[in-house]
Amino acid sequence: MRDRDTENLLNRFVVWRQQHISERQFVLILSLLVGVLTAFAAIILKSLIHEIHHLLTSSFDETKQNYLFLIYPVVGIFLSGLFIRYIVRDDIGHGVTKILYALAKKNGRIKPHNMGTSLVASAITIGMGGSVGAEAPIVMTGSAIGSNIGRMFKMEHKTLMLLIGCGAAGAVAGIFKAPIAGLVFVLEVLMLDLSMGSLVPLLVSSVTAATISYVVTGTDAMFYFAATQPFDFSRIPYVLLLGMVCGLISLYFSTTMHKFETWFKRFQNPYTRFLIGAVVLSTLIFLFPSLFGEGYDTITLLLNSGTISEQLSNDVMAGSLFFRWDNILPIYLILVILTKVFASTATNAGGGCGGIFAPSLFLGCLTGFVFAYFIQRFIPGTSISLQNFALFGMAGLMSGVMHAPLTGVFLIAELTGGYTMFLPLMMVSIVSYLTIRIFQPHSIYSMRLAQKGELMTHHKDQSVLLLLKMENVIEREFLTVSPEMDLGQLVNIIARSKRNVFPVLDNEQRLIGIISLESIRNIMFRQELYHRFDVQRLMENAPARLSVSDPMDVVMKKFEDTGAWNLPVEDEDGKYVGFVSKSKIFNSYRNVLLELSEE
Numbered sequence: 001m002r003d004r005d006t007e008n009l010l011n012r013f014v015v016w017r018q019q020h021i022s023e024r025q026f027v028l029i030l031s032l033l034v035g036v037l038t039a040f041a042a043i044i045l046k047s048l049i050h051e052i053h054h055l056l057t058s059s060f061d062e063t064k065q066n067y068l069f070l071i072y073p074v075v076g077i078f079l080s081g082l083f084i085r086y087i088v089r090d091d092i093g094h095g096v097t098k099i100l101y102a103l104a105k106k107n108g109r110i111k112p113h114n115m116g117t118s119l120v121a122s123a124i125t126i127g128m129g130g131s132v133g134a135e136a137p138i139v140m141t142g143s144a145i146g147s148n149i150g151r152m153f154k155m156e157h158k159t160l161m162l163l164i165g166c167g168a169a170g171a172v173a174g175i176f177k178a179p180i181a182g183l184v185f186v187l188e189v190l191m192l193d194l195s196m197g198s199l200v201p202l203l204v205s206s207v208t209a210a211t212i213s214y215v216v217t218g219t220d221a222m223f224y225f226a227a228t229q230p231f232d233f234s235r236i237p238y239v240l241l242l243g244m245v246c247g248l249i250s251l252y253f254s255t256t257m258h259k260f261e262t263w264f265k266r267f268q269n270p271y272t273r274f275l276i277g278a279v280v281l282s283t284l285i286f287l288f289p290s291l292f293g294e295g296y297d298t299i300t301l302l303l304n305s306g307t308i309s310e311q312l313s314n315d316v317m318a319g320s321l322f323f324r325w326d327n328i329l330p331i332y333l334i335l336v337i338l339t340k341v342f343a344s345t346a347t348n349a350g351g352g353c354g355g356i357f358a359p360s361l362f363l364g365c366l367t368g369f370v371f372a373y374f375i376q377r378f379i380p381g382t383s384i385s386l387q388n389f390a391l392f393g394m395a396g397l398m399s400g401v402m403h404a405p406l407t408g409v410f411l412i413a414e415l416t417g418g419y420t421m422f423l424p425l426m427m428v429s430i431v432s433y434l435t436i437r438i439f440q441p442h443s444i445y446s447m448r449l450a451q452k453g454e455l456m457t458h459h460k461d462q463s464v465l466l467l468l469k470m471e472n473v474i475e476r477e478f479l480t481v482s483p484e485m486d487l488g489q490l491v492n493i494i495a496r497s498k499r500n501v502f503p504v505l506d507n508e509q510r511l512i513g514i515i516s517l518e519s520i521r522n523i524m525f526r527q528e529l530y531h532r533f534d535v536q537r538l539m540e541n542a543p544a545r546l547s548v549s550d551p552m553d554v555v556m557k558k559f560e561d562t563g564a565w566n567l568p569v570e571d572e573d574g575k576y577v578g579f580v581s582k583s584k585i586f587n588s589y590r591n592v593l594l595e596l597s598e599e
Helices: 002-020 023-057 072-088 095-105 117-127 135-152 157-176 179-188 196-217 233-264 270-287 296-303 310-316 326-349 357-378 386-402 405-416 419-439 447-452 460-467 487-496 552-562 582-597
Strands: 501-505 511-516 566-570 576-581
Touching (some): 023 117, 072 270, 135 157, 179 405, 233 357, 233 419, 270 326, 386 405, 386 419, 487 501
Antiparallel strands (some): 501 511
């Protein structure tokens, strides 16, 4: 009863709003609301992770090995897996990929539970040491908030997509205190093809979320970075070389993660996946405690160390087998770079929930630092800043892994306050992006959808085709005939039809051929032939057959290859469903294009 009353109240509000508040004004109000809610979601998630992490590790003795590193991450992914399997009962991993899929194939609809479940699962996973980041789960949370607020107020499809973008922008801005990065992330990673008018709601959400985050958590940048050594333009060749290295490390990370995830999927039993993930994760974290959690403490250490010292080595390798081995820090960091992908994949595949924002930043910082160290070591007379190159590496890895150079530039600048390094940040980001694009055309988020033909891109023609649904273009009013009918019976059916194509079906409703009006026009009025010809003799094969599961770009390719104007459609069992006509697709295409192009 209460649900019905609430629905009636919302319906009355929607009617009142349409009469008193314009669509554009109301979208701005909703974008403000989305920004507020995503900011508090981000603050809650960060606080939960910090409190759990502090509770578990505050008593650790950093001068010796901590065997609890073998236990905490395992308990974390186990509890998170139980929560997802028995309470959520839905797949909430790969948050950004889920958003891209919702935009492309689900009309922007994200399930209501995603407004909170990703937050809970990731807090447990990361707080207890899972080697992933909180950013993708909070982006999923923010996008779910935007989607469900839009649905609650009966907003149209295009506005729903915009509100999803507002939620994602607010989430990035809130958790990183980075409003520009939040906006750019939506344009680059979610690939929404938005008009200039759509940028204002995105800015409203981003600025609102970042402002609330500043007010609640303070105005300090997320990572303290002091540019003690100004960038020397004679170091540009090394910056470009670092960009190439970051691109290759990004390729290693993305490819290895994809292959390792695919290998995990071979095991159908979730407890088998958990056991394998637990062994891999706990072993790696015990050997390399820097892999515990997001790794932000290590980033802070490297960003503020001008040289490799005994103190830095002890701080970075605290709690590991290599503590006080001062001269092996570069080798230790290289091993961490190589193993991070396995720890992150094992976390998620084993039952945990987290994203690859933090791993990208972490790997980038280590890559830039190690790169600068070896340049100094093996090129005599060269002095370059380890801090600066650690900063550049963060932008380079993020740009390469996410295929988002602008996001990498603005995020690192806002995260660290390193705006004085804007030019080298842009250089390393662009080179990293161009390097990985040679080998991998899609980001780690979009490669799974691209392989299935379910990825929305900035290419408007492809995006419109992706938004077209097969069920909306199938025409079912074609009159069917059987192969045993003679010409006379066929003519009677033709007289009752408004179409010029007739599917021929067997007793199991399977298509065995088609009759084209054009092909029998010369004999259909000769009554002396009515009992001499039957449909079996007159029918011809269809130029091609479509499946109800075919994406629209495949459908258009078949029309192009055959030159046909009508093609039959079959279901998964091979039974006849109807026809798709090229004219119907063109009409639907025009309607969707107009909807996407409207201000």
